Amino acid sequence: MTAHERLHTRAWVLHPDIKSDEDRRAAKPALDEAVALAAALPDLEVIGANIVPLPRAQPGLLFGSGKIAELKQTFSENKIELVLVDGPVTPVQQRNLEREWKVKLLDRTGLILEIFSDRAATREGVLQVEMAALSYQRTRLVRAWTHLERQRGGLGFVGGPGETQIEADRRAIDTQLVRLRRQLDKVIKTRGLHRAARAKVPYPIVALVGYTNAGKSTLFNRLTGAEVMAKDMLFATLDPTMRRVQLPDGPEVILSDTVGFVSDLPTELVAAFRATLEEVLGADLIVHVRDISHPETAAQAAEVDSILSSLGVEQDRPQIEVWNKLDRLPEEERTALLARAERGAGVFAISALTGEGLELLLQEIAVQLRGARHEAQLHLKFEDGRKRAWLFDQDVVREETQTEDGFDLTVLWTARQAAQFAAL
Template sequence: MFDRQKKGERAVLVLPHSRGEGDTVRRAEEFTELVRSAGAEVLGSVAARVEDPNPRFYIGTGKADEVAEMVQALDADLVLVDHTLSPVQERNLEKHLKTRVVDRAGLILDIFAQRARSHEGKLEVELAQLKHVATRLVRGWTHLDAQRGGAIGNRGPGETQLETDRRLLAERVKMLTKRLEKVQVQRGQQRRARLRNTVPRVALVGYTNAGKSTLFNALTTGDVFAANLLFATLDPTVRRLDDLSCGPAVIADTVGFIRDLPHDLVAAFRATLAEARDADLLLHVSDAADEEREYLRKVVDGVLEEIDAGDVPQLRVMNKIDLAGAEPRIDRDDEGRPVAVWLSAATGQGLDLLRQALGELLGGERVRSELRLPLTAGRLHARLKAAGAIASENVDEDGWHLHIDAPRSVIAPLSGGSPAEAELLRGVLGDRRDEA
């Protein structure tokens, strides 16, 4: 039996494809980038046409022999397959190739294990890994903790001996699920607080490596990790976005999407994806220099549908115009509403146009009015202030004298509080001295 403990970073790639699959070269390049993002050295690759998957190896026996010869010739210690394998296929390939085999889902899980930084993100990764491992348990493997760290496919939980693994995994999954539920309740409370504050919510979505985190940092002067790597950002990061004509908003950076993203990962990363589902507006970031950008847009839209975010309004952001040779501009629909902004997050070109478009889409008509609040209306005063609706104010023994300047969409929800608060705001909302 080959040694599963061997550190595996020298990889041979297996690239299955079928007739009518699309751009196989682009897919192969993307998988290679995934492998490099995981930290492996690519020694070689074998393309395999698969129309009717082999139940034993997924690829044909002839291709399996070809891979085995390459593994031996190049002294590789890891084979990575660009497809999801059944547990039986994975084990059969390992026995035939006499080296470790990791499929596409296992590779993406490994990258997630390296990149997760928040407590919640680490819990979600481990839970997804345990569920993946639970289907791949075989007799004679070492204990759960023996495989922690190290090579691709082995980061995270690893495997247990067959006699105890199911009980240990079930207990760990149960414990992680409870801890995640507690963390998610806390996140839900934070999101509800933002809803109460009526601050518009924006979420960045897009195919991985489209430049979302670079754009996030450019808009917020944030410090989110941004690099030319697939899945550079995993954990949701939320910042306040100022300098918009509609008043302040909050913006969230989310995990990048990818074709054939394993469904277990979509289900596991509820936290970062919830920011997209609960947003008022999605900024769908695309690489303007990418010839496949329309196909990749459909991939992202498919994942958004899967997480019930397909109906959230979108503004396309065509990023990297410095590489595409395009000029900054706003594209509008027949009614004059912004539908796309062309910019470069790296150089700053067009960022002012994006802020303009955000102000238009999030703001609507503005309310400008004077408002007197008694000192007993401290709760309403706090909500108006949190919403960024107060342009200036004075306070005396009778209460606050406020100058309100904010979008009607920000003010109107505040009138849904107590009857007394609704009465105080009625005069403000009835004053339509709006922006021309």
Template structure:
């Protein structure tokens, strides 16, 4: 069921006839092409099951506070909506409540902006209790700003009777208070989730195996790669935001008895700030990993722009490249390239230690990716001379599992070991 229910109970229903409009700011520039923006906007709309029956871009010389678009453009949009018999207008931009209300009045369609659309998708896809809480918090945060001059029926006053509302309290004030109270309760629940997740993360960090996090633009093929490497069956479809809830599985990496691979939510350009904040607890898993695999859809015409968007979101989480765990760029979807492009990319990948070119769909290059992961996890390793009690079987086994034991000598009830460990594993061993 859709969570995108506005206060007047008009929601977005599957099968609605939608017109998608994409504003193009004159002089805005950027890495992303207009065609790619239009295709992505259509994909986002289709991801919630609406029937996209028309799409058009409009050049904006200036943003109109009341309607975003110019008067003539609004009239053209209204005419298109009438011609296509559209019931929903999807605007690939953030709209103020006033702009949304104006467009609804002029086009006689329900209007949903980019933020609302992404929230709608997240609401449909969240499968766990934590995911649903995160989405609801983001939705309420977004909705709280929509209670200003948007729906006039909310301006009527309540009396002093009843369970809610003091004398003269308006309906809009009551609704705001309800939203604030609900957000406070959700934040409290998510704080508990964050503490529990932190305890689990601490336990994993003391365990003798590395954690590898998959990140990337939505639909870059992360879940397909996850399934290929772990023999799992995580939902992996040609859909935007096919995966929302983080999943962890064992993965085989050369030189390690065991490793953990974590699949995370896909990123998107202009990801709503409400969602970044709400999913912070989940995305903290990325910061706690030993290695990040940044999956690129290398066959996408806007692959570079998508990669830049992912890096921008990681930076907002305090994961700028220089401050985060080491990362590997995984150039995925080799199977979609022609022979010339493919050979060129394979040659470039071979020259770089932090790049692996793969096809998660066919399995090509995945074994080489495992070797690259192993090499990077072992890089920077130093030899440490360690003295332990011979009966300390747990820590001795830990060193054999996580490091390369170069020498081991018994001295009575003491054991002397020379062990090669990565900096991360040495820090873990010191915490044991």
């Protein structure tokens, strides 16, 4: 065995294409994405990948017996150590398949958790990954052991085999979750203070969002000169990175690079990583970066829009759409796309890699943000407590003086916040 083989786990990726699932994704792009997910883990070597068409999922083994035998031979011939199933696998299915194939098995959630734990860099990111992983383990712990309770004999005086251990494991996980939640609350509070301090700086915030691997980090690096990890792999960025950028003939802005979105993101992780997208909620302008060379670019864009609206980002929030990776397109397609972008309002075709189209994009960002935040003087009466609380909640108050009949306030806000305040 070579040193290379010793260092890397030999993996195989399966995408179950379940015909009875009406919401299923197109199989080929889904398999490609799953392989790219696997490639995001440095110690995995993907030896092979295939789509497995299924009329419906089998409750105990997911696949039919003939397919299981056929795959077993493939895995044995290729010395596979880990099988990645692109989709949900129940604890019972996982245990049965591992026993049949004599390999370790991870489902889509398990794989994404592995990537998140490998990538998370900030204290908050690390804590959130740990919590998501524990929640995931807890559900598997509970369900994976139900078969033991059915096996127990006797008169019921004694718990089923392993039951005490499960209870102890669940208690240990719950204790750990409470401890992590306390630590996370402290970290989030600190970030809230940082955000409040940033709100008092008259720099508008521009948030880069997009499907994972759309090229946000490459664009961020090119605009800021920062060395954020920018590799052609999914989930390269997991923690929001903020940098100040001076726009040509425009204001100074804070640019925020965020975690990439992905379809079917496990529920544990949607909750865990909501806070890394908080910067988007406070942004004055959202720049939606799309990989325009990807065959599923329209579906990816729809996924990003749906996640943004689920986070509570309003439809009227200023947005720019960026069609990235022009350099990957054939000349004819590229020319047609540039013509389409010129016709579409708020759409810019660029290559973050070569820098093509960036000048026009930066000009548009400057136009959108000119006067994005402005100072205003307000007077509130003592009975306007709700309005005052709203202003402080928005982190827009710069100064406040109490007068005989209320408060004089200096606020720094956007036109959108001024309109929201007027509607209170």
